[in-house]
Amino acid sequence: xxxxxxAFLAMCLLPGGSVLAECQNTTxxxxxxxxxxxxxxASGLSADVVNxxxxxxxxxxxxxxxxxxxxxxxQTFLEFAGKKVSNYRLVNGRRHISxxxxxxxxxxxxxxxxxxxxxxxxxxESDFGAVTGDYPTLRSVLTLAYDCRRPDLFKxxxxxxxxxxxxxxxxxxxxxxAWAGELGQLQFLPSSYNKYAIDFDGDGHRELIRSKADALxxxxxxxxxxxxxxxxxxxxxxxxxxxxxxxxxxxxNKLPLARWQQQGVTYPDGSPLVNNGTAAxxxxxxxxxxxxxxxxxxxxxxxxxxxxxxxxxxAYLASRFAGAPAMRSGNAPVTKLSVPQVKQLQSKxxxxxxxxxxxxxxxxxxxxxxxxxxxxxxxxxxxxxxDPELLQRL
Numbered sequence: 001x002x003x004x005x006x007a008f009l010a011m012c013l014l015p016g017g018s019v020l021a022e023c024q025n026t027t028x029x030x031x032x033x034x035x036x037x038x039x040x041x042a043s044g045l046s047a048d049v050v051n052x053x054x055x056x057x058x059x060x061x062x063x064x065x066x067x068x069x070x071x072x073x074x075q076t077f078l079e080f081a082g083k084k085v086s087n088y089r090l091v092n093g094r095r096h097i098s099x100x101x102x103x104x105x106x107x108x109x110x111x112x113x114x115x116x117x118x119x120x121x122x123x124x125e126s127d128f129g130a131v132t133g134d135y136p137t138l139r140s141v142l143t144l145a146y147d148c149r150r151p152d153l154f155k156x157x158x159x160x161x162x163x164x165x166x167x168x169x170x171x172x173x174x175x176x177x178a179w180a181g182e183l184g185q186l187q188f189l190p191s192s193y194n195k196y197a198i199d200f201d202g203d204g205h206r207e208l209i210r211s212k213a214d215a216l217x218x219x220x221x222x223x224x225x226x227x228x229x230x231x232x233x234x235x236x237x238x239x240x241x242x243x244x245x246x247x248x249x250x251x252x253n254k255l256p257l258a259r260w261q262q263q264g265v266t267y268p269d270g271s272p273l274v275n276n277g278t279a280a281x282x283x284x285x286x287x288x289x290x291x292x293x294x295x296x297x298x299x300x301x302x303x304x305x306x307x308x309x310x311x312x313x314x315a316y317l318a319s320r321f322a323g324a325p326a327m328r329s330g331n332a333p334v335t336k337l338s339v340p341q342v343k344q345l346q347s348k349x350x351x352x353x354x355x356x357x358x359x360x361x362x363x364x365x366x367x368x369x370x371x372x373x374x375x376x377x378x379x380x381x382x383x384x385x386x387d388p389e390l391l392q393r394l
Contacts, residue, residue: 077284111220112230120318133178160190184208235315286385
């Protein structure tokens with residue numbers, strides 16, 4: 001969730017797949033640990049909890065290795081969704097929705113979030129609670145807090161992990177999860193665990209690892225607190241014409257459905273759009289790939305995970321649980337740029353003074369915005385998705 005696997009955290013890869021390390025650890029770990037303990041106690045944590053929880057912990061080289069080699073969101077939406085929205089997840093997700101109907105109904109009454117959306121995250125984050133991770137959370141988060149790359153992000157997470165121990169939510173030995181510190185069936189970072197976790201099964205503990213009721217209700221609480229609108233749609237597949245004003249297709253440009261209808265956008269079967277609220281036109285792979293109307297609730301899913309590829313995949317999976325058919329691949333084949341080609345593109349855009357974020361081979365929202373600017377300058381279709389022609393023109 002909104003977490004370490006987001007696109008903005010993916011690492012740069014050199015051609016051939018070797019890893020480009022961004023920094024080197026030079027601080028003595030023992031000195032760093034003593035300073036951290038002093039800061040933790042000063043923040044209100046018990047010295048006993050701090051010392052007992054961190055006793056004997058050292059940085060984990062495997063966590064550093066994994067942190068230095070993330071590149072999953074270099075995949076296109078069709079590649080990622082093709083793997084994640086599997087028949088296994090569709091069949092088992094529908095079964096879980098049916099078997100836990102009473103629980104989901106109770107959650108929706110309180111938070112307004114439907115079973116299909118929660119089950120999509122449940123499926124993608126942990127295969128319905130089956131794979132929550134077995135890394136010792138305190139050691140993982142301590143490793144990333146000490147590491148030179150993102151200490152400002154992970155030192156607070158280590159503090160929050162210790163607070164989970166102090167509050168009695170978790171024990172140092174029982175707190176195990178993903179390599180980057182995400183915990184439980186919905187993979188909350190310790191800070192989100194502290195802020196949004198809820199005891200929904202009534203046993204007196206906020207247990208996100210072993211209690212599906214607590215985990216699912218906490219996810220619903222997160223979404224509600226980030227603006228989820230009960231009873232409203234989140235994503236709807238549509239068909240786009242061969243040509244339209246592609247510059248309108250931006251996540252920050254929500255229009256009435258009647259406006260999209262005027263542009264030639266229809267439902268996949270060609271029927272006219274129902275005039276129901278406002279939505280952005282989402283083209284995750286440009287004008288030739290799949291097309292969706294993204295409603296305000298989709299923005300809340302982006303708060304869960306900032307990667308457009310991940311958010312669109314989870315929203316699409318939720319729509320399948322809600323009865324939508326399999327999506328179309330689009331109007332024409334889309335030629336994918338390789339990771340080195342995207343990095344070359346980003347370097348060229350950056351040289352023009354356009355913000356792209358990291359030169360990392362990931363087509364994120366900053367890169368898309370920069371692509372739109374040069375597409376307009378070069379009189380190309382302004383759909384925000386780079387192709388070999390654009391790279392050649394640059």
